[in-house]
Amino acid sequence: MQWFSVAGSMGRYPQGTNIDGTKGNYLNNLQSKGVGLLGIHWQPGVNLHLQLWEQYADNLFNTAMLQATYKVPAGANANWLAELQYIRQDVLNRGGNADPVKTYFNKGNKVNIISSRAGWENKKTRLLMNYTRIKAGGRFTMPREWGTEPFFTFLNRERSEGVGDFHALSVTVKWEFPKQRLTMEAGYGSYYLPDVKEYALNKYGVPSYEHSKIGVEYSFGGVFTNMKVSALYVYKGKKGDDYNNLRYVINKIDLSHFALVVNYRF
Numbered sequence: 001m002q003w004f005s006v007a008g009s010m011g012r013y014p015q016g017t018n019i020d021g022t023k024g025n026y027l028n029n030l031q032s033k034g035v036g037l038l039g040i041h042w043q044p045g046v047n048l049h050l051q052l053w054e055q056y057a058d059n060l061f062n063t064a065m066l067q068a069t070y071k072v073p074a075g076a077n078a079n080w081l082a083e084l085q086y087i088r089q090d091v092l093n094r095g096g097n098a099d100p101v102k103t104y105f106n107k108g109n110k111v112n113i114i115s116s117r118a119g120w121e122n123k124k125t126r127l128l129m130n131y132t133r134i135k136a137g138g139r140f141t142m143p144r145e146w147g148t149e150p151f152f153t154f155l156n157r158e159r160s161e162g163v164g165d166f167h168a169l170s171v172t173v174k175w176e177f178p179k180q181r182l183t184m185e186a187g188y189g190s191y192y193l194p195d196v197k198e199y200a201l202n203k204y205g206v207p208s209y210e211h212s213k214i215g216v217e218y219s220f221g222g223v224f225t226n227m228k229v230s231a232l233y234v235y236k237g238k239k240g241d242d243y244n245n246l247r248y249v250i251n252k253i254d255l256s257h258f259a260l261v262v263n264y265r266f
Contacts, residue, residue, distance in 0.1 A: 006057070007032040007096065010104060013144045016162055016203035019106055024203075026104045030096035033058040047071045060096045061105045061141070063089045065150065078122040085152065087113040089140060109138030111164065117152040126174040128152070130189075136165035139203050155187045157234045157257050158211050162203030167192040170211075181219040188212050193240060196248045207240030209253045226266070232259040 004012075007030035015024030036056040043049050053065040065087045071079040088111070095105030112135045119128035130152040134140050142149055142161050149161055153168040160168060170189030177183070189211045194201040212235045220227040234257040242248040 005032075006034050007060075009145050010096075010143045011145075014204065017199045017205065018101060019139075019200040021197075021199040022101060025102050026096060029099075029102040030060065030104055032060050032096065047073075057092070059093050061089060061091055063087065063142070074120065078120065081117075081119055081121060083117040083152065085113075085115040085150070087111070087115070087140075087150075089113075089138075104143075105141055106138070109141075111135070111138045111140045113140060113151070115150075115152045124176050124178075126172075128172045130168075130170045130172070132160065132166070132168040134160070134164050134166040136201065139164045139201060140166075141203065153189055153191075155189050155211050155213050155234075156215065156232055157213070158189070158191070158236075160191065163193050163206075164201040165194050166201075181221060183217040185215040186213065190239065196240070196242065204252075205248050206252050207238055207242050207248055209239050210237045211235070212237075224264075227262065227264045230259075230261045230263070232261075233257070 008028065010030055011024070011027030015026060017024055035058070038054045040052045041049070047070055049069040051065070051067040055063040065085065067083065067085045069081065069083045071081045074080050091105040091107060091109050094107060095103040095109075097103040100106060113133065115130070115132040117128055117130045119126065121127070132151045132153040139162055140149070140160070144159065144161060148154060148159070151160055151168070153160070153170040155170060155172070160166060168189060168191045170187060172185065172187035175184045191211060192208045193206055196202055196205045196207050213232065215230065215232045217228060217230045236253050236255050238249075238253040242253070
């Protein structure tokens with residue numbers, strides 16, 4: 001493994017396309033002094049939790065997020081909950097490079113995002129319905145090398161990064177069985193993206209798709225208390241037009257993904 005500078009870490013994964021359809025070319029072509037992250041939590045009442053986050057990526061972009069969580073008691077150890085998230089993203093300077101072919105964030109790109117959630121939970125079960133809308137002012141871009149986006153519609157092995165004019169709907173359920181040291185999760189989502197040839201709003205050329213996941217996690221006991229085994233199955237099915245071109249299919253849609261992970265914490 002090795003260390004990278006902030007700018008040097010970007011583009012290690014596929015770079016997609018520029019807004020004119022040419023191949024992305026920002027790997028090792030960006031300049032940035034670093035990233036600053038500020039988070040503020042405020043709980044004005046028992047049932048309300050507010051968060052404000054500010055991410056400043058020098059010479060690249062600025063992302064601000066406001067999130068509110070409200071819970072209403074629904075009997076013993078149970079709650080109804082509602083959450084709302086607003087994200088605003090703006091380019092800084094020229095997005096990392098004055099050359100539009102080598103930049104990460106294009107001039108004039110302004111992104112507004114609303115993500116919401118409603119559901120019910122108790123100590124063992126959590127059922128959530130989620131919605132995300134990215135407006136058409138530009139593509140939401142966040143380096144994939146840095147992790148996943150925080151949208152409520154996120155499902156494992158799914159990304160909504162690199163798109164604008166986007167709608168997503170998902171339903172997730174989680175069950176916990178403490179005595180058996182077992183956790184199970186399931187989710188389904190529909191993700192509606194612009195046409196794969198609308199490069200200014202679809203960076204990676206991904207058609208609209210449906211996404212399903214099933215996950216199971218088992219925690220060991222005794223001398224293996226720090227060990228967990230996780231199994232995940234994901235299916236992604238096509239909903240949008242791929243123009244019979246495999247560049248819009250391979251590793252993007254019409255695929256199944258299996259994962260088995262063993263973690264041990266020392």
